[in-house]
Structures are given as C-alpha cells and as structure tokens.
Amino acid sequence: MSCDCSNTPSSQPPQTPPPSARRGFMLKFGIGLMGIGGAIASIPIIGYAITPALKKYKNSWIDLGGIADFPEGETRLGKFTNPNAAPTDGASAEQAVWVRSYKPAQFQVFAVNCAHLGCPVKWFQQSKLFMCPCHGGVYYEDGSHASGPPPRGLFEYKCKIVDGRLLIDAGRLPGLEQSV
Amino acid sequence: MFRTIKNMVGGLLGWTESRSGVITFVQPILTHRVPRDAKWWYVFGSASLMFFSIQVVTGILLATMYVPSAAEAYASLEYIDQQVPFGWMLRALHAWSSNAMILMVLIHMSQVFLHASFKFPRELMWMVGVLLLFCTLALAFTGQIMRWDQDAYWGLGIGAAIVDRVPVLGNQIRNVMLGGPYIGGATLSRFFALHVFVLPGLTIGLIGAHMALILKNGISEMPKPGMVVDPKTYVAEYEERIKKTGVAFMPDAAQRDMVFCGLMLIIVGFLAWYLGPVGPNGIPNPTIIDANPRPDYAFLWIFTAMALMPPQIETAVLLIAPPIVVLFLLGLPLISNRGERAPSRRPGAVVVYVLIATALGTLTWLGVVSAWSPVMDAWTSLPTPVKYLVGRTPLEMQGALVIQHSQCRNCHSLGGEGGLRGPNLDNVGSRKSWDQLVRQVQQGGGNMPAYGKNLSSAETTAVVAFMTTLRNAGAPESTIPGAMERQSSPDQAPKAVASEAGK
Numbered sequence: 186m187s188c189d190c191s192n193t194p195s196s197q198p199p200q201t202p203p204p205s206a207r208r209g210f211m212l213k214f215g216i217g218l219m220g221i222g223g224a225i226a227s228i229p230i231i232g233y234a235i236t237p238a239l240k241k242y243k244n245s246w247i248d249l250g251g252i253a254d255f256p257e258g259e260t261r262l263g264k265f266t267n268p269n270a271a272p273t274d275g276a277s278a279e280q281a282v283w284v285r286s287y288k289p290a291q292f293q294v295f296a297v298n299c300a301h302l303g304c305p306v307k308w309f310q311q312s313k314l315f316m317c318p319c320h321g322g323v324y325y326e327d328g329s330h331a332s333g334p335p336p337r338g339l340f341e342y343k344c345k346i347v348d349g350r351l352l353i354d355a356g357r358l359p360g361l362e363q364s365v
Numbered sequence: 366m367f368r369t370i371k372n373m374v375g376g377l378l379g380w381t382e383s384r385s386g387v388i389t390f391v392q393p394i395l396t397h398r399v400p401r402d403a404k405w406w407y408v409f410g411s412a413s414l415m416f417f418s419i420q421v422v423t424g425i426l427l428a429t430m431y432v433p434s435a436a437e438a439y440a441s442l443e444y445i446d447q448q449v450p451f452g453w454m455l456r457a458l459h460a461w462s463s464n465a466m467i468l469m470v471l472i473h474m475s476q477v478f479l480h481a482s483f484k485f486p487r488e489l490m491w492m493v494g495v496l497l498l499f500c501t502l503a504l505a506f507t508g509q510i511m512r513w514d515q516d517a518y519w520g521l522g523i524g525a526a527i528v529d530r531v532p533v534l535g536n537q538i539r540n541v542m543l544g545g546p547y548i549g550g551a552t553l554s555r556f557f558a559l560h561v562f563v564l565p566g567l568t569i570g571l572i573g574a575h576m577a578l579i580l581k582n583g584i585s586e587m588p589k590p591g592m593v594v595d596p597k598t599y600v601a602e603y604e605e606r607i608k609k610t611g612v613a614f615m616p617d618a619a620q621r622d623m624v625f626c627g628l629m630l631i632i633v634g635f636l637a638w639y640l641g642p643v644g645p646n647g648i649p650n651p652t653i654i655d656a657n658p659r660p661d662y663a664f665l666w667i668f669t670a671m672a673l674m675p676p677q678i679e680t681a682v683l684l685i686a687p688p689i690v691v692l693f694l695l696g697l698p699l700i701s702n703r704g705e706r707a708p709s710r711r712p713g714a715v716v717v718y719v720l721i722a723t724a725l726g727t728l729t730w731l732g733v734v735s736a737w738s739p740v741m742d743a744w745t746s747l748p749t750p751v752k753y754l755v756g757r758t759p760l761e762m763q764g765a766l767v768i769q770h771s772q773c774r775n776c777h778s779l780g781g782e783g784g785l786r787g788p789n790l791d792n793v794g795s796r797k798s799w800d801q802l803v804r805q806v807q808q809g810g811g812n813m814p815a816y817g818k819n820l821s822s823a824e825t826t827a828v829v830a831f832m833t834t835l836r837n838a839g840a841p842e843s844t845i846p847g848a849m850e851r852q853s854s855p856d857q858a859p860k861a862v863a864s865e866a867g868k
Contacts, residue, residue, distance in 0.1 A: 208783070238537035264652045273550035275436030276650035277518065280547075297654055302671060303522035304652040307741055312771040313819040318457060318657045320672035321737040321776075321786050323814050331814035333737075334676045357546040358522070360403035360529035 204229060206245055240307065241271055244356040249282070252290055252351050260308045261287040263294070268356045282342060282353065283315070285326060295328050296359040301341040303360070306339065315339065336361070398611035400586040400619045406480070407584065409473035411622035412629050414572065416466035421565065423459040431511070433557035435550035435649075435739070438513035442645050443526070450571045455635035463505055465633045466770075467663050470501050478697075478718060481706035482585035485596040488698035490578040495572055495694045500568040505663045507560035513553055519658035521548050548651075583607060584618075588706035596703055651837035656739065665732030666725050672737040736785035739775040743783045750780035758836060764831025767824045771816070781833075787813055794833040795840035802829040820840075 193290060227236040228333040245268040255261055263284040270278035283306075297305045297313075304319035322333035329338040340359035344353050374434075382388045399407075430449055432441040445452035476492065477483055483491035509842050510517045521543070528539045536785030544855065582604060586592075645657060660668050674682060708715050751763050757765070766776065768790075773782035777790045808816035820828065824841065 188504035190447070194481070231726055235541055236553075237540035237543070237545055239541075242540070262652070262654065267547055267549070269546055269549075271545075273434045273436050273554075275434070275439075275550065276648055277549045277552075279434045279650050280651045281654060297651070298522060298526075301526070303526035304519050304658055305651070305656050307654055309744075309746075309772045309775075312773075312814075312816070313756050314814055316739045316741065316772075316775060316817075318741050319668075321739055323739075325814065325818075332809065332812045334672065334674075334679065336676055336679070345621055358525060358539075358548060360536065360780075 194250070205362040207241075220312070243359055244268070244354045246345070246347075246352040247355045249284060249351045249353055251349055252286075254348060255284045255286045255291055255292065255351060257286045260310065262297075262308075263353075265353075265355065272290075280355065281305075282355070283330075283339075284351065287327070290346060292344050292346075293328060294342040294344045294351075294353050295305075296342065298340065298359050299335060300330075300337045300339060301333070303358075367546075367695070379487050382852060392570075394580060395615040396613040397580055397583075398400040398607045399584045399614050400607065401459075401610045401612050401617075402587040402823055403584050403618055404587075404620060405625070406476055406587065407618065408625035409469050409476060412626050413466055413469040413473055415626045415630065416462045416469060416636055417568065417572070418631070419462040419633075420459065420466060424463065424565070426455055426559065428460060428561060431555060433511075435513065438511070439645055439648055442512065446642055454637055455543070456642035457640065458634065461636045461640065462632050462645040462827075464510060464662060465629060467501055467505060474498060475718065475722070478707050479715065480585065481594075481701075481711060482712070483698040484594045484704070484706060485599055485698075485702045486582050487578070487585060488702055491853070492695050493578065497568065497571050497575060498694075500564055500571060502663060504560065504568065505661060505669065507556045507564060509664075510553065512644040512646075513649055515647035515653070516644065516658050517654055517658040518548060518649035518651065520660055521552060523660075527683055529531045530682075530683055549838060554645045585706075588708070590705070590707040590710050592707075593705055594703050596725045603838075625734045631837075654694045655741070657738075661733075662729065666728035668730040669732040669735070673736070684747075686717055696829040713823075714729050725865050729740050734785070734824055738825055739772075739786055740784040741775060744769055745776040747774060747779075747782045753779065753835060756763070757831070760827050761831045761834055764827035764829065767820070767828045768831060771820065771824075771828075773828075776813070790832060790835055792835060792840060794836040797832075799833055802832050 206248040208296050215278060232317060237254040242315045247265045248267060249255075249265055250265040255263070261284055263282045265280055265282075267274070267278045268279050281297045285293040285295070287293060298317075299317040299319065299322045301317065301320055304317050306317045306322070306324065308315050313326040314326075315326075317323070317333065317335075320334050323331040324335070324339050325331045330336075343354040398470075427445070430441060430445050430452065432438055442456070445456060447453070449455075458799075477491065477494065495658045509520060525539050525543055525548070528542055531538055540546060543549075544550075544555045586603075586606070648655065660666070670682075671679070705711055717824075749769055754762060754765060768779075776784040776786040777788065778784060779790050781789075781791075783789075793802070803825060805811075805813065806820065807815060807817035808830060809817075816825070
C-alpha cells in the first residue's frame, strides 16, 4: 500500500461532519421512502399471488349431450370442457362426470373424484359399484358410501334438462369444503 | 518454455489473488480443522450436497428443453426421452439422483440424531438442516408434478383434497395452490416456478447457512460415553481438542468424502442407465379414468397412512400432525441441548428413532403393495383357476362365473391372484358356513359393500354354492344348505360373524 496515487486530494476536505440531526433525519426519511415504495410494490405482488383465493369462480351450465346418450338404467361417463379453461390447459381442461339415469329423464351426475382424496372412481356396471383405485373407497350406484375411507358419498352436480339436453352446473374441482 | 508458462500461470494467480483475495478467503475454509475421528460416518452430508449439485446441473439442462405448459409438457418430455441425444439418460439421472439425495439427507439426519450432534452449540445447524429436509421433500413433490402425467394430475388432486379439509379457508388455500378452481395450466406453471426458482434458491441459501455454521461451530466429534456436553465449558474444550488432535478438512476428511461421493455417483449413474427415466405415466387427461395414481417413493408412507387411518380421525390428523412434526423436529435441540451424546447413553432417543424409522419403512412397503386398493382389472384379466372348476356342479360353475363377472376378484384373490383388500377366497368354504356366506354377500360388512340389491337371489345362491366348494385339501367339507354348523371348527361358530363384521 505504498503507492503514491496522484488522485489523492492534496487539500483536506472540510473537517466538519454533517450534523448528526441531519444524518438521523436522512436515515428515517430513507426508511420511510423505502416503506412507501415497498407498500406500493407489494400491492401487485401480493394481489397477484393470492388472486385465486379472492376471485369468485363461477360455475356455468354445461351441455353434456342429448338425454338419449344416457339410457335409463345405465351409468355412463360424460365429458365436457371446463368452462374456466385457459388456452394453456391442454388435456387437463377436459373433465369427466358419471351420469346415472335411474328413471326416464331422471339423472344423477357424480364427480369422478372420490370424496376421500379426489382420485378417479370407476363405475362397474355388473356389481353396480364405483371403486376408487387409490385407497379403496367404494360407492353404491346412487353415489352413497359403501365401504372404505371416504367420509361421505360421491359429490353430485346440479343438473337440469333443457330442450332434451342434459346440463350440469360445473367449473370447479369438487372438494369437501365446497362440493361442486 | 515450461518455465514461461509456469510464470504466466503464477502471475495470473497472483493477480487474481491480489484483486479478489479468493485464496485468502477459501484456504481457511478448505483447511479448517475437523476431528480426527470424523470418519465414514461423516460422508453423508457431502453426498447430499453432491446430489443437489447434480440436480442443479441436470435441472438447468432439462429446463432448456422442457416446456412448462399443461398443453405441451407431456409431449416435451417424450421428445426429450426419444429425440434428444442423451435426453432419456439426463431425465433418468435427475430422477435417480433425486431419490439418492433424499436417501442421503435421511441417513445424514439419522446420524446427526443418533450421535446427538444437534446439541450445544450446533442447535441452529440442526434447525437449518430440518428446513433443508423440507426443501428436499418439497423439491421432490414439485418435481413429480413436472412430469405432468396421470400420477402428477391425481397427486395434485390428492393434495387439493387434503388442503380442502382446512376449516373455513380450505377452499381459498386450495385455489391459491392450484392457481384457480381446478387443476390446469396455471397449476403446472406455479409448481414450475416453485420447483426451479423458489425452492432451489431457498435450498442454496440454506446450504450456505448450513456450511457457514459448520465453519463457525466446527464438526462434532464421534460421541463417547461419559463425554458430556456442558454449554459452559464445551466450546473451550472442543477448540482445545481440535487444536491438539484435529486434522485439516482438505485432504484428511475430504478424501473420504470424495471416495464415497464418487462411488455413489457411479451407482446412481448406473441406475439411471439401467432403469431409465421415471415416467411420464399416461396423459394427464382427467377423462381417462383408468388411472391408477401412485406417489413417488418419498411420499408412499403418507399414501398408506391415508388408507389405513380410521376415517373418523383422518381430518384431525391431517391438520394437526404436520405442525406437530415440524415443531418437534425444529425444537428438538431446544428440548435437549446438553448431556450425553453416545447412543448407548440415550436409549430413549434410540428407541424413538427405531420406532420412527420402522414405521416409515413399513408404511412405505405397505404403500408399494397397497393391499387396500382394488385391482381394477382383476375381473377381466385373471382367469379362474381350473382346479376350482373341476368336478363342480352347474350351479357351482355358475357361481364361479358370477364371482368373476361381479368384480369380486378386484378385492378377493383366488389362487394367489386378485385384490388383497378382502380375504382370499381359496379356503373360504371351510371358514364360513352357507348361511354366513349368504349374509356376508347380501349385507356386506367388515369393509365389504352389500351385494343384496346388486345380485339376484339366484346369483347369490350360485356364488355361495361355489364358495362352499373352495377348501384347502383336507379341510372340512362344506356345509350344505340347512345343515348344522360344525361345532369342531371355531371358525364357524356364530361369533366369527361378529368379529368379521366388526373389522
């Protein structure tokens, strides 16, 4: 460190340090400005992050097909595209439901998601049971709980018939807190 | 010539050192003194770090080809597997190195727990280590989502269903987790952000803290019975001993780390080459309901617990157990930070460890077998064993057909094949009488659905007639309709019904 750098100021700077009061003010002012700036920046940051919790996702009436597609006494898989789908959803925008016609033009529409932990239940026409491949939840044909860990029967969609078409009220993943 | 190059390199090094001070900074880190007896027990932390480095490198390379869009992720993985040179092996390395990292972290943690290395003054090292464990598991879970296959889709469904059980705010939390009201493109994107930005960043920061704490507090010695930790005197005594008998990390301890890490890397490289990449298993199209979702190894124990827990306590356990586990792990060194370190003087800790390890190991193994799951295609894919059909009456043969056709074998095995959820039917004829079988088929019970409405009485008669013929060689003859129950066989006493039904 024995260099004789030429840019060393030959004349000493004024020895008077800034008054401590002013330095204290500057620090507080800086913290205050950072706080305000941070608050402004966090509005979009927090808002963006928790939007899915605040937004009200609406269900829509979805056309599952003509009622002739679901003959009486049978339970068939109905398919539709999620009304809330985004362009990047790919195959995950496709949704399935179990449609049971138990009387002429009388339907029950069940979520495929098991009421236990949401795995896809499969319908067996011969034994008239829905079985879940994950933890062995089993449901009767009317969706009621038959055996296994599910705390309730299958989730059921609201449905109606308009001009011979079967419509269901859908758009959300069913769950215990809020059925469908 | 050689001398000139040597001078140039020396000059370059000297210049770099004078401007950056890098050697002055790194040398004490490399040569910090470690206990002489810190031998092969101490290699697992380094191995965890090495596998994390492999994850970073392979992960960055995968990110150059993987498309984190729900519409294209699956296709991009197939492209990497099938079209990109070495793509399949890179994916395999990422997957198997991830499993190896979890294993190394668990062994490292076991060693630290059993040797009580978390005691004074290394409490914070343990806590940071616990956070690193959670980061590792979170990386594994989010990584499984990156495969964007059926396992990923329904795994998210399971996660969503668990979160949904949180009282009041469950649905809101679930929507934040999924990025919307259902599993879709937004879900993959946010798990991608977690997997490649948030969690690796957090992990790198925590690894830095973990290492800084190693340098601050030193590596613990091998525990010796009678050598107690007393916070008042420990630091001075430790430093004294290290000064006297310690060795430099580089090369004395590092050489052992290198041998072990090299060996592990060769093994994982071989596994990657031999076993190939994991998944993707099936297009994540929720209308394909033939899925059979299973989590990766690290989470199979949770999958099992969810199947075997009594349903009444499930929600309570799901909501209460995780915070308790987190608090216990984080708070462990605060509960116990002094005294003996040797496992032989801490039998309670050893028992706790053995219990936890056995429980996790057993639950994982049970998850591999998953006996509680119906075998969904057993009724169409498995033939009825011929020996059970020979010499049967037409009614009994009809019963065999009904058993097959009514999906009974999805839960009950015959001849060692079929579901394991219910008891196997190979010897059912000597366990249950005709009347008991009729009752069981019609009313169900003991976790079996009632088939009363689903089978006609003729079908029920046929099924029961067939089942009474299913007996091991030498087992008592089947009871015939209306016959007295055999008093000699305790299995056939009426109370057997109650115990079956009460299961």
